[in-house]
Amino acid sequence: MAGLRILSVNAHPHDFTHHAGTLGIHTADGDAVTVVSMTGGASTHNQKLAEEMAKPQEHRNQETIDRINREYSNQKASELRTACGIFGIADVRILPYTDKLFTLEKNPDAVDALRDIILEVRPHIMITQSPYLTGDRGHKLGARDDHSETGFASIEARTLASIPRYEDVRPTHKIAATFFPGAYFDRTEWDFIVDVTDFFEKRVKAEATYLSQGHTPEWSRKRMEVSLGNAGWFSGTQYAEGFVQENPFLVSKINLPESVLRETEETESARHARMVGS
Numbered sequence: 001m002a003g004l005r006i007l008s009v010n011a012h013p014h015d016f017t018h019h020a021g022t023l024g025i026h027t028a029d030g031d032a033v034t035v036v037s038m039t040g041g042a043s044t045h046n047q048k049l050a051e052e053m054a055k056p057q058e059h060r061n062q063e064t065i066d067r068i069n070r071e072y073s074n075q076k077a078s079e080l081r082t083a084c085g086i087f088g089i090a091d092v093r094i095l096p097y098t099d100k101l102f103t104l105e106k107n108p109d110a111v112d113a114l115r116d117i118i119l120e121v122r123p124h125i126m127i128t129q130s131p132y133l134t135g136d137r138g139h140k141l142g143a144r145d146d147h148s149e150t151g152f153a154s155i156e157a158r159t160l161a162s163i164p165r166y167e168d169v170r171p172t173h174k175i176a177a178t179f180f181p182g183a184y185f186d187r188t189e190w191d192f193i194v195d196v197t198d199f200f201e202k203r204v205k206a207e208a209t210y211l212s213q214g215h216t217p218e219w220s221r222k223r224m225e226v227s228l229g230n231a232g233w234f235s236g237t238q239y240a241e242g243f244v245q246e247n248p249f250l251v252s253k254i255n256l257p258e259s260v261l262r263e264t265e266e267t268e269s270a271r272h273a274r275m276v277g278s
């Protein structure tokens with residue numbers, strides 16, 4: 001289906017990168033992508049702030065703390081916009097909530113902020129943080145945190161966007177499908193894997209954009225080789241991004257993707273050549 005609208009909801013400015021290759025494929029196909037970060041990420045990986053806050057209170061300078069936070073938030077925002085631009089994404093929204101800890105309890109209005117975005121963007125697909133804390137698909141961080149709270153907020157917002165609100169003149173909106181980035185799950189829990197081999201260099205470049213998190217070009221390449229390369233290795237391609245699907249789809253019959261049929265027909269050596277890109 002062409003002309004899809006995709007909404008990517010993330011806790012922090014770096015989180016969208018976990019599925020950025022897939023988003024890039026969609027923007028290249030003419031689909032519309034909106035990226036939301038619930039927080040500016042000012043308290044995450046903020047080394048200067050950590051140093052100031054480690055001082056005894058009487059040696060801390062509130063002005064310094066405010067300045068560090070302001071500068072760091074601005075840097076993070078510009079890194080996110082730059083990284084999104086690499087994948088052809090111009091619609092980037094950074095919501096004003098504070099990270100570490102972002103909770104729905106502290107920020108009950110976050111649900112309505114997301115509902116507003118859903119009613120405006122009217123996405124077919126939402127890719128959001130994993131809300132699973134326990135069970136087979138337990139969030140591997142093991143506890144409620146910025147990511148799972150973002151998952152809860154987006155799912156609640158999705159529900160509320162589909163229900164009429166008397167005072168709201170905007171039409172309600174139903175999102176057709178919700179997915180979670182595989183990065184938060186074991187590989188065995190993934191429902192499908194997107195081949196992002198053509199977007200590998202862009203993923204490396206995006207990773208290296210986050211200077212605020214100390215990402216050097218070498219480190220960025222290594223991280224992508226290991227993470228995207230691992231996903232690719234086990235799914236018979238060079239580089240891949242896994243996803244977990246919230247609900248199974250109703251289909252008219254069993255469909256086999258071309259990639260699955262190809263694997264039954266190609267020789268071992270052809271497969272090896274393909275997996276190393278030669």
Ligand SMILES: [Zn+2]
Pocket residue numbers: 011012014015147
């Ligand atoms: Zn994060």
